Amino acid sequence: MDYLFVAAGLVGLYFGAEWLLRGAIAVAQKLAIPTLIVSLVIVGFGTSMPELLVSVRAALTGSSDIALGNVVGSNTANILLIIGACAMIFPITHWDKGVKRDTYVMIAAAVLLLGLVQFEAIGRIAGLLMVVGLIAYIVYAYVQGKESMADLADEEVKHETLGTGFMALLIAGGLATLFVGAELLVRGATNLARDFGVSEAVIGLTVVAVGTSLPELATGVMSALRKHSDIMIGNIVGSNIFNILFILGVTSVIQPIAVAPRFGEFDVPVMLGVTIGFAFLLLSHLGVRRLTAGAMLVAYVGYTLALVQV
Numbered sequence: 001m002d003y004l005f006v007a008a009g010l011v012g013l014y015f016g017a018e019w020l021l022r023g024a025i026a027v028a029q030k031l032a033i034p035t036l037i038v039s040l041v042i043v044g045f046g047t048s049m050p051e052l053l054v055s056v057r058a059a060l061t062g063s064s065d066i067a068l069g070n071v072v073g074s075n076t077a078n079i080l081l082i083i084g085a086c087a088m089i090f091p092i093t094h095w096d097k098g099v100k101r102d103t104y105v106m107i108a109a110a111v112l113l114l115g116l117v118q119f120e121a122i123g124r125i126a127g128l129l130m131v132v133g134l135i136a137y138i139v140y141a142y143v144q145g146k147e148s149m150a151d152l153a154d155e156e157v158k159h160e161t162l163g164t165g166f167m168a169l170l171i172a173g174g175l176a177t178l179f180v181g182a183e184l185l186v187r188g189a190t191n192l193a194r195d196f197g198v199s200e201a202v203i204g205l206t207v208v209a210v211g212t213s214l215p216e217l218a219t220g221v222m223s224a225l226r227k228h229s230d231i232m233i234g235n236i237v238g239s240n241i242f243n244i245l246f247i248l249g250v251t252s253v254i255q256p257i258a259v260a261p262r263f264g265e266f267d268v269p270v271m272l273g274v275t276i277g278f279a280f281l282l283l284s285h286l287g288v289r290r291l292t293a294g295a296m297l298v299a300y301v302g303y304t305l306a307l308v309q310v
Contacts, residue, residue, distance in 0.1 A: 005188030009211075012181020013218040020174030020219060024231070026167045050179055050215060051243055054208060055251045064258040067251055068117075069204025071243045072263060074213045075110070076271045076303065078236045078243075079278045081210065082217045084296030086232050087288040089224035095233050095282070101144065102237045103279045105137055109244040110268075110275040117264040127252030134245035178215040185211050201260060202307050205267060213239075233282070240275065270303060 051074055058066035083092070112130070116122050194203070216239050223231035251257060281288055288296070 002188040002191045005184045009181045009185025012177050013214045016174045016177030019170045023167050023170030052247045059251050059255040065201040066204035070208045072267045073205035073209025075240045077213045079274050080296045080300035082220050084293045086220040086224040087293035092229050092288040095229045106240050110272045113244050114268050117259045117268050122252040122257045124253050127249045130245045130249030
């Protein structure tokens with residue numbers, strides 16, 4: 001049955017990503033705001049919902065290592081695995097200039113998390129402040145996006161025109177299908193990992209993290225195939241910001257998260273280093289070409305192998 005869950009989950013992720021991407025691009029056109037902003041908010045938030053549900057459920061059942069490992073592992077996988085895989089399909093060489101602002105927010109969130117894991121637990125006050133910070137960021141990003149809507153005139157790709165109801169159906173249906181697909185896959189993969197005697201921290205950082213990141217991977221691959229660099233970048237940058245500020249924020253408000261020493265000593269420092277490296281590629285306008293993408297995939301394999309040694 002676990003193998004069936006994994007297979008059904010992969011099918012759900014494929015169709016969910018396809019519907020969500022079509023809806024998000026159509027919304028960007030209809031509202032006359034940059035595709036990057038829509039991908040940061042709608043796609044970034046939507047594809048992070050599996051992480052939220054998994055982390056909250058894990059925290060409530062006393063599995064803090066899975067709750068925290070899910071987010072830390074997802075952020076690392078988002079960059080090394082997903083950006084690496086997508087850039088192998090379609091190199092990231094151009095993007096909306098507004099990503100500079102969001103990249104700084106992504107770095108700040110990662111630095112904040114490094115500070116928080118130096119304590120024994122992430123409490124409710126810290127969680128509430130993270131959620132408030134995220135709301136302020138979304139409002140600011142939206143206002144800036146509306147001011148720069150003239151940039152849409154520079155977009156070379158023409159998209160289909162969809163009715164409002166159909167756009168809403170695509171987005172809602174895509175998110176729901178992504179959630180169901182991720183839930184099935186994570187459930188099956190986690191059960192299989194436990195059968196092999198893998199610890200909860202490693203399960204959270206690898207199996208659960210990659211499983212809940214599959215919506216980002218599916219959406220990113222679809223974006224790469226359609227040559228939408230803004231969607232690829234916005235999807236990952238937005239997801240990494242939401243994972244820390246929203247998912248850990250909401251989870252710790254509901255149930256404070258105990259922090260194991262390994263997160264402050266190894267896992268979060270690695271996540272921060274990967275985040276800074278990705279930010280450098282974006283801010284320096286080097287982009288992610290296939291050689292760099294290949295190195296990122298190799299680095300992720302190395303990171304995964306190192307996890308079992310920590």
